[in-house]
Amino acid sequence: MADFAHLSRDGVSVVLDCRGPALPAIVHWGAALGRVDLDSLALAAAPQPIGFSVDGTVRISILPEQSAGWLGLPGLAGHRDGRAWSSAFVVSGIDQVGVAVQINGFDREAGLDLTVDLELLPGGVLRARARLTSVAPGTYWLQQLMVFLPVPDSAVELLDFTGHHLRERAPQRTAFTHGLRVRENRTGRTGYDSAYVLCAGTAGFANRSGQVWGVHTAFSGGARTVAERDYHGHAALGGGELLLPGEVGLGAGESYTSPWVYGVYGTDGLDSIADRFHTYLRSRPHHPTRPRPVVVNTWEAVYFDHDLDRLTALAQAAAEVGAERFVLDDGWFGSRRDDTSGLGDWTVSADVWPDGLGPLIRVVRSLGMEFGLWVEPEMVNPDSDLARAHPDWIMGVGHRRPPAARSQQVLDLHNADAFNHVLEHLDALLTENDIAYLKWDHNRDLVEAGHPGSGRAGVRDQTLAVYRLLDELRTRHPEVEIESCSSGGGRVDLEILERTDRVWASDCIDAHERVMIQRWTSLLVPLELIGSHVGAPTSHTTHRTLPLSVRAASAVFGHFGIEWDLSLTSPEERDEMTAWVALYKSVRGLLHTGTLVHGDVADPAYSVTGVVGPEDALFALTATATSVSYPPGVVTLPGLDPDRVYHVRPQPPGDVPDGNAAAWGAALPWCTPHGVRLSGRALGASGLRPPVLYPDRVLLVRVTPTEVAE
Numbered sequence: 268m269a270d271f272a273h274l275s276r277d278g279v280s281v282v283l284d285c286r287g288p289a290l291p292a293i294v295h296w297g298a299a300l301g302r303v304d305l306d307s308l309a310l311a312a313a314p315q316p317i318g319f320s321v322d323g324t325v326r327i328s329i330l331p332e333q334s335a336g337w338l339g340l341p342g343l344a345g346h347r348d349g350r351a352w353s354s355a356f357v358v359s360g361i362d363q364v365g366v367a368v369q370i371n372g373f374d375r376e377a378g379l380d381l382t383v384d385l386e387l388l389p390g391g392v393l394r395a396r397a398r399l400t401s402v403a404p405g406t407y408w409l410q411q412l413m414v415f416l417p418v419p420d421s422a423v424e425l426l427d428f429t430g431h432h433l434r435e436r437a438p439q440r441t442a443f444t445h446g447l448r449v450r451e452n453r454t455g456r457t458g459y460d461s462a463y464v465l466c467a468g469t470a471g472f473a474n475r476s477g478q479v480w481g482v483h484t485a486f487s488g489g490a491r492t493v494a495e496r497d498y499h500g501h502a503a504l505g506g507g508e509l510l511l512p513g514e515v516g517l518g519a520g521e522s523y524t525s526p527w528v529y530g531v532y533g534t535d536g537l538d539s540i541a542d543r544f545h546t547y548l549r550s551r552p553h554h555p556t557r558p559r560p561v562v563v564n565t566w567e568a569v570y571f572d573h574d575l576d577r578l579t580a581l582a583q584a585a586a587e588v589g590a591e592r593f594v595l596d597d598g599w600f601g602s603r604r605d606d607t608s609g610l611g612d613w614t615v616s617a618d619v620w621p622d623g624l625g626p627l628i629r630v631v632r633s634l635g636m637e638f639g640l641w642v643e644p645e646m647v648n649p650d651s652d653l654a655r656a657h658p659d660w661i662m663g664v665g666h667r668r669p670p671a672a673r674s675q676q677v678l679d680l681h682n683a684d685a686f687n688h689v690l691e692h693l694d695a696l697l698t699e700n701d702i703a704y705l706k707w708d709h710n711r712d713l714v715e716a717g718h719p720g721s722g723r724a725g726v727r728d729q730t731l732a733v734y735r736l737l738d739e740l741r742t743r744h745p746e747v748e749i750e751s752c753s754s755g756g757g758r759v760d761l762e763i764l765e766r767t768d769r770v771w772a773s774d775c776i777d778a779h780e781r782v783m784i785q786r787w788t789s790l791l792v793p794l795e796l797i798g799s800h801v802g803a804p805t806s807h808t809t810h811r812t813l814p815l816s817v818r819a820a821s822a823v824f825g826h827f828g829i830e831w832d833l834s835l836t837s838p839e840e841r842d843e844m845t846a847w848v849a850l851y852k853s854v855r856g857l858l859h860t861g862t863l864v865h866g867d868v869a870d871p872a873y874s875v876t877g878v879v880g881p882e883d884a885l886f887a888l889t890a891t892a893t894s895v896s897y898p899p900g901v902v903t904l905p906g907l908d909p910d911r912v913y914h915v916r917p918q919p920p921g922d923v924p925d926g927n928a929a930a931w932g933a934a935l936p937w938c939t940p941h942g943v944r945l946s947g948r949a950l951g952a953s954g955l956r957p958p959v960l961y962p963d964r965v966l967l968v969r970v971t972p973t974e975v976a977e
Contacts, residue, residue, distance in 0.1 A: 268358070269361070270305070271286075271309070272285055272361065272368045273303075273305060274367075274386075275300070275387070276387040276388075277391035279543075280295060280297065282295040282300070282309075284309050287357065289326060289332075289335055289355075290326075290329065290356050290370065290372055290381075291329065291361070291370055294308065296530065298532070317499070320336045320338050325501070327415070327503065329342070329397075329416070330381070330383065330397060330415070332355060334354065338497075339447065339497055340413075340493060341353075341411070342397075342411075342412065343412055343413075344411040344412075347401075347406065347407045351374075351378060351403075351407065354379060355374055355377075356373065356381050357372055358370060359372055367386040367387070369384050370382065370384075373402075377403075377407075379401060379402065379403075381399055383414070388550070389550035390542070391543050392547040393531070394485075394527045395527070396528065397413075397414055397525045398523070398524040398525070399524075400522040401518065401520070401522075402520070405519075406517065406518055407517040408513070409523055411507060413491065413525065415504070416480070417503045418503060419502070422443060422469065423442065423443050423468075424468055424472060425466065426440050426465075427463065427465045428460070429460045430460045432459055433774055433775035434784070436756065437783070438787055443496055446495070446496065447495045448493065449491065449492075450493070451490075451491050452490045454489075455489065455726045456487060456712065456713070456757050457753070457759055457760045459756065464531075464791055465482050465494060466537070466540070467481070467502070472536055473536050474864075474866065474905075475536045476867065478532075478533065479532070479533040479540050480533075481504075482504040482506050482531075483528070483531075483761060484506030484526060485526050485529060487760055487763045491506065492504075492505070507526065507528065508526050508727065511726055511727075513724055514726070529544075537865070538865055541790050544793075548761075548764070548792070555796070558852070558855055559769075561828065561829070561848055562590070562591075562593075562826070563581070563582075563590040563594065563828065563833070564639075564830045565578065565581065565595055565830075566596035566641075566830060567776070567802060567831065568581055568832040569832065570596075571597065571605055573595075573619045577834070578627055580834040582631050583634065584833035584834045586636060587841065588829070588833060588841055588845045588848050589849060590829065591637065592637040592638075593631045593636045594640065594706055596641040597641050597643075599624065599640070600612055600613055601613075602616070607648060607650060607674040609651055610646055610651055610675055611646070611647035611651045612651050612653055613642070613693065614692070628702075638701060638703060639703060640696070640705060641705075641708060642706070642708070643708040644689045644707070646709070646711060647661060647675060649671065649674075653678075654676070657684075659719050661679065661719060662676065662677040662679045662729070663717055665719075670714065677729070681728035686732055690736060697747060704748045705749045706750045707750060707751060708754075709752070709753040709757065710754045711754075713729065734762070737767070748769070750767060751764070751767040754774060755771060755772070755775065756771060756784070768796070770796060770797060772798060774808060775806070776800045776808070777802065777806035777811050777813070778802075778817045778818045779809075779813065781799065781821045782821060785797060785821070786865065793859070793863070794825050794878070795859035798826050799822040799826060800822055801818045801827075801828070801831060803830075803831045815843050815844065815847070816920065816921055817963055819844070819847035819920075820967060821887075821889075821965065822847075822851075823851050824878075824887060827848070846920040847920060850921070857883050862906055864876075864877045864878070864905045864906035865905070866905050867903075867905075869900060870896060870902075871895065872892040872893060873894065873899055874889045875887070875888055875904065875905075877904060877970075879907060883970075884969070884971070885918060885970070886904055886968040886970065887965050887966070887968075890957075890961070890963070898959050899956070899959060901954045901955060903952065904950040904954060904970065907970065908947045909948035910947065911973075911974070912945065912946050912973050913950065913972050914970070915937065916941065917942070918968060918969040943955070944973060
């Protein structure tokens, strides 16, 4: 075995010290090192032995062990009938192929084998996971298996996320002090308030500045993400599955594999780690590549009021403004006239649709649009034919059902009969109807989610069963796209995105709230995978009233859609919506392949979001409050080629954010169709002055190169 393993890709290096016999330790994760003497690198970074907690140097491996002197959170926790509670793995083999390495180890005393996989993905994203196998008699009860990635002393601040329904992924910052910061998710889905991407960075790191290291735990059930720093100079970020008591008991020969933990390093702030995540996701062979179609979703337009004539009028209005996909939301099946009954009965309602969905699908297809449908396969209303026929399929502790939430319970998909029932009904639905898209919802937390009868904890089993269900449907219907929705943005992670083509960022489509929800969702997920819709003038979730310009401008920076009863709009509103749809279609190629950037703006009332491509760029200058200065200060446009000259001008129809170019005094000199010509260096360093904007207004700015600057 080699003494070191050096993985390098796309500006990132990872160096492992493999001089055993203990598990390897990462001695560098950060900027690419090029050609380097790895022995000297390890010697230069080695800490001085000080006799705490053991004589010699404490090695913090990718799976930290107390046997090595680490007295922080262990990578492995478990026991075999009270024994084998501490591990001391010895490496049996290390295999490196290109930018991937596999480490094999064993602990004969504990009766455990271990395999750790690390890989540098496109974009320089590092991912790691561990597989534990019991090789001794009895049952090894696993409590925790996590991988850890070290960060340097210079990482002194932490950024992670909290939130709730209608306000997902709200950022929070803390100092990275000594001790353990643990973010646990026990909701049975990724969660509104998950750590999402837990970042550690240099002091004051921002959108465009500072070094940042981040980890994302890719699992859609219980998860744990941590940051720990001790007094001996060790600091690391880690992640793994949060296991409930008794969920994993390994008999001889049985294995458990942890979720992938994705690590990303950025040299220039948060934008640089987002770019790495986006580069990786776009490199996947199954990543959507065709133009992301304009969606019209019926939910906030009609709710449960399904009527062929009304929906036909809505579909006609949708086609008139240029929509390309029409999605029928909740209310089409069984007794589902509201959210209290029918969930789980996946047959078309004969009362509402006596001739099936065919008449509506034919209308939609004749108008040149795809047809999509809402489903929630993991849940069931107690008031449903399915629940009455199979009460033993409902998750609970022993014979006790959990409290209802949204008048529903969780269907135990680990039960083979329940799994096959749902699979065959969904398969029949997709086989018998021309359906191109499923909006897959998940509307409650998994409270006391045990297997009925035995009462054994079942969140892990349920999560893996959902993955299998999605995988099987994708195999049978590879042309059908699936959206991950979970009461809005409650299930957004990289493992669910292995099986879906888009995430619904939030049930709140108020543009004021969406500015931040989409900004932070896009730290991990590129814009083409983030559903973003134009709602009614007065938001259904906040009752805030906003003009169409800001509602549409926020939706453009995502996978654009409309969730508004267009059949009731005025000719003027429909003309304006048509113009916004046309803009989206003209720039989606840029927005869904270019580099997402965010300006660091001193004024908290203003933000700058842009996408920069090789030959085009689009920026949104957004005001969410009254400016602290009057008029507002200059903002910069980041990410442009410093050596090119650009034509900068407002982009119609987002060029007159208040409906009056002279709402505040004289119009700005550059804010005309003629615009201004400046180099990328000048726009990034000196910038331009935005107009005075009312709160909750947006000005779009188009930037195209004209020549090479001297």
